[in-house]
Amino acid sequence: MSAVKNVIKDNYNMMLLKDYLREQIKEAGFSHAEISKTPTGTRVSLHVTRPGIVIGRKGVGIRELTEKLASDFELKNPQISVVEIDKPELSPSVMCNRMAAHLERGTAFRRATMWTLQQIMNNGAMGVQITISGKLRGDRSAFEKHTAGILPRAGHHADVIVAEDIAHVKTAMGLIGIRIRIARKEKFVPEFELKTSKAKKHQVKDELTGKMRDETAAEKKARTESEQIAMEEEKIKEMELLDEEEEKLK
Known part of the structure; x- marks a missing residue:
């Protein structure tokens, strides 16, 4: 041979x-x-x-x-x-199998996708991309792609940082394919700098000392209901709704 x-x-x-x-x-x-x-x-x-x-x-x-x-x-x-495995949530194979199990149990594909995405990011992933394709809602095949964080798409650095796996699951509607790509921080290439967003600071008066000090946006608390509503309104505007993402994919 x-x-x-x-x-x-x-x-x-x-x-x-x-x-x-x-x-x-x-x-x-x-x-x-x-x-x-x-x-x-x-x-x-x-x-x-x-x-x-x-x-x-x-x-x-x-x-x-x-x-x-x-x-x-x-x-x-x-x-x-x-x-x-120390962190199963950072293994594409494990998360593909878990997501496939959710779909087999009848969980809605979008709920399973967003739950998997959240679990991966909460456990320290640099970025993640989940692609699900097949007969998701009807007789015609479709696909959805959800991404969070920083995920290199091509080149040598993508080969080093990103791990991926594919799984297939049989449902009542037909065969559904799942592809998960995860970028891990510990495999980050040294010659590139990973920039993180810094919290905005502003000066406030300390009630105890009477001196001005820096306070981060995370530490800021609304003093009135109007301020609370205004703060929440800004966050709501920044939210990416799934319906808007769905319209972009059509």
């Missing part, structure tokens, strides 16, 4: 293996697998959110999985290690 055919066969087997692991250890929060060949066999590192489910009681689960990989996927002497 030529070298090209060997590469194609190995890639195809890795694709089948990933699909099998995604379904077999779904309850353990499977993210991805790192496979490397060693002189003594094949080393397989499984990255999951709950290692105990993979290992099983007295190691029964991991022994059965080892036998399965050796017999069905022809891995020579597989040596499985389980690695726990």
